Amino acid sequence: MTEVDDGPSGPQETPPFLLRLPGASEVDPARGVLLDEVGTNGSRKFRILAGSPARENEMPSFSKHFTATARERETLKKTGVLRPSARWPGWLELAQDVDCGSPSFAAGVLVGAPRNGWVEWRTEAGAPLSDFMEGIWTGPARAWLVRGSNVSGTDLVHCLWLPEERVSLAAPRLRQGIGQGVSKERLRTVVEEDWGPTATYNQKLELVEELHAFLSRMKPGDTVCTLSGGRFYVGEITGPVEQTVSDDGRSNLRRPVEWQSTGHAYDTLPEELQQRLSAQHDVVDLTTAQPHIKGLGRSDEELADEAEAIERDPSGTIPAIAARRELELPEPEQSLAAELLVHDVSWLRELRDLLWEERQLVLYGPPGTGKTYMALKFAEYLGGGPEQVKLVQFHPSYAYEDFFEGFRPREDPRSGEVAFRLTAGPLRELADLASREGNRHIPHFLIIDEINRANLAKVFGELYFLLEYRNKSVRLTYSGEDFALPPNLFVIGTMNTADRSIALVDAAMRRRFAFVELSPRYEPTSGLLRRWLDREELDSRPADLLDALNSRIDDRDFHIGPSYLMKKGAHRAGGLERTWRTKILPLLEEHHYGESLDIEKRYGLDALARSIEDGEPNGPSS
Known part of the structure; x- marks a missing residue:
C-alpha cells in the first residue's frame, strides 16, 4: 500500500490499481500504485509494477504528439526493461518496476496511445484512481481553455508553461492559503476583500468565476488548452493546484500539465471549437467541444483503437469520431x-x-x-x-x-x-x-x-x-x-x-x-401555374389571364404570383371571378391608390379576356 498526503485529512492508503489493455482479453491487466513522491512539475508520480503487460505496437501519431511518452517506451525497450513476454505471445512485459511522472504517462507507456490514467487505472472493484484523491473535485473529465499568451505583456505559454509543464493563473492580490476545493461563496468574500477598489464590480465577478474554475473545478485528468502564436496547444492536468510566489504575480496559481509535443494551427480547427475559443475570458469551459479536441491530429482508426480500452456500449459511437461526422445538405432530387x-x-x-x-x-x-x-x-x-x-x-x-x-x-x-x-x-x-x-x-x-x-x-x-x-x-x-x-x-x-x-x-x-x-417573369414562377393546372387536369385559361394581367402591371414588384389561383376553390363555379374580385383586384387598388385609374377596366377579367381574344395581351393602356 502507498500512503498519499492529499489534503488536510492527512495520509490516505490507496490500493493497487489495474489497467486493462485494449484487445487483451487473454492478457492480465497491468498493475501499479500511486506514489507519495511529487515530480518536478508538481504531479504525483505513479509506479508500474514488474510483470505488467504492454502493447507491442503504438498509435501511428503517438510519437509526434506525445514525444516524451514515446521516447520513454523506446528507452525501456532498448534497455530490456520492456521486453517480449513469454507468458503472452505478441505482447510486451515489464521486467522491473518503472516510476512515471503521472498515472496518464504510465498508461501511455503501456498502451502506446494517450490515456486518461486518473480514470482508467482502477481498483479490483472498479473504482477509478481519481476517487482516492481527496480535496480534488470529482466528476467526468472536462476540457478548459486558459489564456497565457499575453499576461502583463508576457507570453507565458512559451516561456513557462510548455518548457516547465505547467499552466498558471495570475492572481497577484490573492491571499495565501486559498487552495484546492474552495467554494465560490468563499471566493466572493476573498476577492471583495483582497481586490477592494482596485477592481470594478464586473471584474470581480469575472475573477470569482475564473478562480473557482482553476482552484475547484479543474482536476487531474482534465484536458487543458491554450493559444499562442496562432497555434492551439493541448495537455492534461496531472495534479492539484499550487499557490506560489511569482514575478509581478503573473503565475502565482499553478497546476502541473503534460503538454502534447506539437500544437495545431488555429485555422485548421473545427468551427465549433473556434467559436468557443473566441470567448473573451481567461478561463473558458471547453467541455462541449471536447470530442473535437480529442480528435485533433488523430485518424478515425487511431481513435477507434484508443477507445477499445474503455468500457462502453458496443452499439454506441466514439464521440471524437461522431464529432467529425460531416454536416451535409442532401442534393435535391x-x-x-x-x-x-x-x-x-x-x-x-x-x-x-x-x-x-x-x-x-x-x-x-x-x-x-x-x-x-x-x-x-x-x-x-x-x-x-x-x-x-x-x-x-x-x-x-x-x-x-x-x-x-x-x-x-x-x-x-x-x-x-x-x-x-x-x-x-x-x-x-x-x-x-x-x-x-x-x-x-x-x-x-x-x-x-x-x-x-x-x-x-x-x-x-x-x-x-x-x-x-x-x-x-x-x-x-x-x-x-x-x-x-x-x-x-x-x-x-x-x-x-x-x-x-x-x-x-x-x-x-x-x-x-x-x-x-421568385418573380412571375422568370422560372420557376413563370410557368408554375400552368404546371399545376396540367397536373390537376384543369383548363389553362387562368394561366393565360394571369400572364395578361402581369403584362399590364408596369412595376415588376407588384406583379401577381400564381398561388392565388392554385387553390381548388378558384376553379369551382364562380371561383375564378370571386378570387379575382376579393384577392387580386384589392392588391392592385392599393398599388394605384390616389391615381385616377379604372382598376376594373384595366385589370378586370372581362378586359383581360377581350385582350386575349384580340391577340393583344397588353390591352389598353388605361
Whole structure:
C-alpha cells in the first residue's frame, strides 16, 4: 500500500490499481500504485509494477504528439526493461518496476496511445484512481481553455508553461492559503476583500468565476488548452493546484500539465471549437467541444483503437469520431422538383449550394409567388422533416426580446406568483436544439416570414455579427452568456417586394444574406401555374389571364404570383371571378391608390379576356 498526503485529512492508503489493455482479453491487466513522491512539475508520480503487460505496437501519431511518452517506451525497450513476454505471445512485459511522472504517462507507456490514467487505472472493484484523491473535485473529465499568451505583456505559454509543464493563473492580490476545493461563496468574500477598489464590480465577478474554475473545478485528468502564436496547444492536468510566489504575480496559481509535443494551427480547427475559443475570458469551459479536441491530429482508426480500452456500449459511437461526422445538405432530387413544380431540378440544387455557402438566404418577390411554401418545403427536405424547422413571422413591433431572449412575465408553477424571468425566443430555442450532442450533424432551419417588416437592427442586436462571422461568439445582452450560432443552423427569410418596408433592409442585411428572386417573369414562377393546372387536369385559361394581367402591371414588384389561383376553390363555379374580385383586384387598388385609374377596366377579367381574344395581351393602356 502507498500512503498519499492529499489534503488536510492527512495520509490516505490507496490500493493497487489495474489497467486493462485494449484487445487483451487473454492478457492480465497491468498493475501499479500511486506514489507519495511529487515530480518536478508538481504531479504525483505513479509506479508500474514488474510483470505488467504492454502493447507491442503504438498509435501511428503517438510519437509526434506525445514525444516524451514515446521516447520513454523506446528507452525501456532498448534497455530490456520492456521486453517480449513469454507468458503472452505478441505482447510486451515489464521486467522491473518503472516510476512515471503521472498515472496518464504510465498508461501511455503501456498502451502506446494517450490515456486518461486518473480514470482508467482502477481498483479490483472498479473504482477509478481519481476517487482516492481527496480535496480534488470529482466528476467526468472536462476540457478548459486558459489564456497565457499575453499576461502583463508576457507570453507565458512559451516561456513557462510548455518548457516547465505547467499552466498558471495570475492572481497577484490573492491571499495565501486559498487552495484546492474552495467554494465560490468563499471566493466572493476573498476577492471583495483582497481586490477592494482596485477592481470594478464586473471584474470581480469575472475573477470569482475564473478562480473557482482553476482552484475547484479543474482536476487531474482534465484536458487543458491554450493559444499562442496562432497555434492551439493541448495537455492534461496531472495534479492539484499550487499557490506560489511569482514575478509581478503573473503565475502565482499553478497546476502541473503534460503538454502534447506539437500544437495545431488555429485555422485548421473545427468551427465549433473556434467559436468557443473566441470567448473573451481567461478561463473558458471547453467541455462541449471536447470530442473535437480529442480528435485533433488523430485518424478515425487511431481513435477507434484508443477507445477499445474503455468500457462502453458496443452499439454506441466514439464521440471524437461522431464529432467529425460531416454536416451535409442532401442534393435535391427530381422528386422534390416534381413536388414543388419547379421547372428544373438544377435550380433547386443551386438554391441548396447558395444556402450551404452563405448559411442565410432570402427568397424575395411579389405577393403570391410561393416564397413561404417554397422555404418550408425546401427546409423540411434538407433537414429530414418538420421537426428541424421553426417558422416565425416578423412584424413592426417585433423585438430582440421576442426573437432571441428577454425577460417576460411567467407564473411560478409552485407558488403561483408572476415574475419576470429570462425567456428564450424561437432563435435561442432552435439554436439550443441544433447544438445538442447528437444533433450537430443534422441541419436545422429557421424560416423568417416577412423578414423586412421588422426593424432588423433592433431584432437581431449583437446577433447581426454572428450571421457574418459564424466561427465567433458574442456576449449576450440579457443572460451574459457567450453564444455562437451552431454551424448546422440555417436561416431562410422571405420578403414581399410589394411591401414598402423593404426600404428597411440595409446594406448590412444584404451583405449577410444571399438573395434569390421568385418573380412571375422568370422560372420557376413563370410557368408554375400552368404546371399545376396540367397536373390537376384543369383548363389553362387562368394561366393565360394571369400572364395578361402581369403584362399590364408596369412595376415588376407588384406583379401577381400564381398561388392565388392554385387553390381548388378558384376553379369551382364562380371561383375564378370571386378570387379575382376579393384577392387580386384589392392588391392592385392599393398599388394605384390616389391615381385616377379604372382598376376594373384595366385589370378586370372581362378586359383581360377581350385582350386575349384580340391577340393583344397588353390591352389598353388605361
